[in-house]
Amino acid sequence: MTCFKPNMSNFDPNAILRGAQLTLVGANRALQNPGLFTTNHYRQAAIAVCAGLAIRIILNVPIYGVKALIWLSSIFVDLDHETWDDTIVNGLDFISKQVLQVPFFLMMVMSSITPTLDNVFMESLRWVDQTYVQKHKSDDPSQLRSMYYPTLKMYSTHGAVEKREQRSFLDGVIVFAAKYGRRAAVSLGIYILTFIPKVGPFVLPAASFYTFNKAVGPVPAGIIFASGLLLPKHYMVTFLQTYFSSRSLMSQLLRPYFDRIRFTKQQKKIWFIDRSGVLFGFSVAFAIMVKVPLLGVLIYGIAEASTAYLITKITEPPPPPGEDNGFIESEVRWKNKHLLLNLPLERLDEFNTKLTGADKATRQADRNASMPGRNFA
Template sequence: MSNFDPNAFVRGAQLTLVGANRALQNPKLFTTSHYKQAAIAVCAGLAIRVVLNIPIYAVKAILLFIGLFVSLDHETWDDAILKGFGFVSKEVLQIPFFLMMVMSNITPTLDNLFMESLQWVDQTYVQKHKSDDPTQLRAMYYPMLKMYSTHGEKQKRERRTFLDGVILFASRYGRRAAISLAVYLLTFVPKIGSFVLPAASFYTFNKSVGPVPAGIVFATGLVLPKAYVVSFLQTYFVSRSLMSQLLKPYFDRVQFTKEQKKMWFVDRSGVIFGFGVAFAIMVRVPLLGVLVYGIAQASTAYLITKITEPPSPPGDKEWVQSEVRWRNKHVLLDLPMSRLDEFNAKLMGDGKIVS
């Protein structure tokens, strides 16, 4: 429960606000290259909006055609069809987020934005603590992480063609979308339908964060309307997918095994979900979604400095193993929001943490 308690979620949401504010203060965020990317992002947002509405326009055209022969003025089923179609498209299948992720995979990598933001976070930290004893300041993240190579990951991407990458991503999304649609359709089955979403919620959260949060979500799902449960579940899935993508520049450098990476996420699940949920909602906003994605990527650099220790030189496997568990978690969670920028936890030789 401690990995996903309300305090961890709230602290993650607070880090979203502070991280976004810090990212927007970075003058490099508004360079010419970023302005060009912003213009492209707006155009991409328009394209996403048009693609998303094509099926709805098609249904409207069919209903308009039927209306030539049958009066629909006093009927409500046509409105119900359009409303249901939009809900399935946006909430169950998460088509807007799918198109957003396709754009992020086929456009130039945001790795540079992450590293520039990390450098800015280091510079801001030094500036805020310029009157403090330098020996008590934390080590810098950017200079050391810059030494880490992403060459191996780039080689893997180069061996994969553009079409292969799109097909792989689409197949992964297709499997998840098919499962989501199947679960949603099962909710209409008599007698068992009302238990489908709570059971799916319990399975999902028990696997990710343990039985206590899963039990709470299950009990809540029994009393909440179906639409709210679907929206909550899909927001959770979108948040996980988004954070996995935003943390990619970090994991491209720091090479964890599959099991280590899984434990890394589990140990920080509450804070990561709290951090990602606001961005997960905002990236689905028409036109602004792709712009928000860039701010989210920049803000993730700030998050990294709060939930990890400063990196050791490349090749230090002991440091990588030590980073699997979040050792300074209680220090960060116990700080008031006004002191987040003062967070300066250090792991001492006897295992105690001081700030």
């Protein structure tokens, strides 16, 4: 049994920067795919926008009610020289958008109840493979990497996509709302604790240290803890919630991949930690942009399409079903991380292009050494 400890290098600035670069390259690649701009995708996007707007209005009813009460009170009380009304309204907006993450919740609901994003991922993966072959058409075909789309298409989704197809809108909302409700309650509880005299200033720094220590180790967590003691509270809330949003978003964006390549819970946890810096850099910009009213769902679609490109850089092409030979176990740890992080941006398409005989033998040896029976804890 191998003990896994968080490694600071997983979350270093270079890894985060490379993730951000993959965001730009992946989005550019995805937007060049004419297959994304189909009638079906446009129709699904329009439905999602309307549904998201309706849910947002419903969830914001309490805030609208408070604002209405303040407006009515202005008939009897002169609020022109008062600031408490602005403080209440701004506070409610902050809690809605940053503490409870209502706009982000809407995007997560839409991805949980429709199989459209799975289709977007697979279509984009087909386009990534096609573009890869086109860019390397003058190279020796025997030296090119294997394709992702044809093989992943052969894998069963174990009912995950079919379940989303059969799930009603209301059922989807209820299932995800239960998960979101627990997370929102914790966030709101921590935010309320920050108002306790003397103890309050240490609540957010302590929560951030606990979170980051588990994910990336004590050094980054210590830096964030110290920053939390100096920065205003709303900056720390925004930072922490952006981090959590990016993690949740990345998990959702990778669902089409993990629906097919079935890792255990522990394997999946280590898979994410080993790639945490790149995944954060990739997802943080999308996590911010999906909160934009109306346009958020369209940006979500671009993010899913871009994830297809990301997969080809942080994983190896899967073998056909039934021929894994320890593939999943060997994929838990990211063995060629340093190759990707040190590669110049203009040469990203060359990454994992050619494998020498020694490289192939080494990777096969790694797979054989990682056959089922060797657990991470």
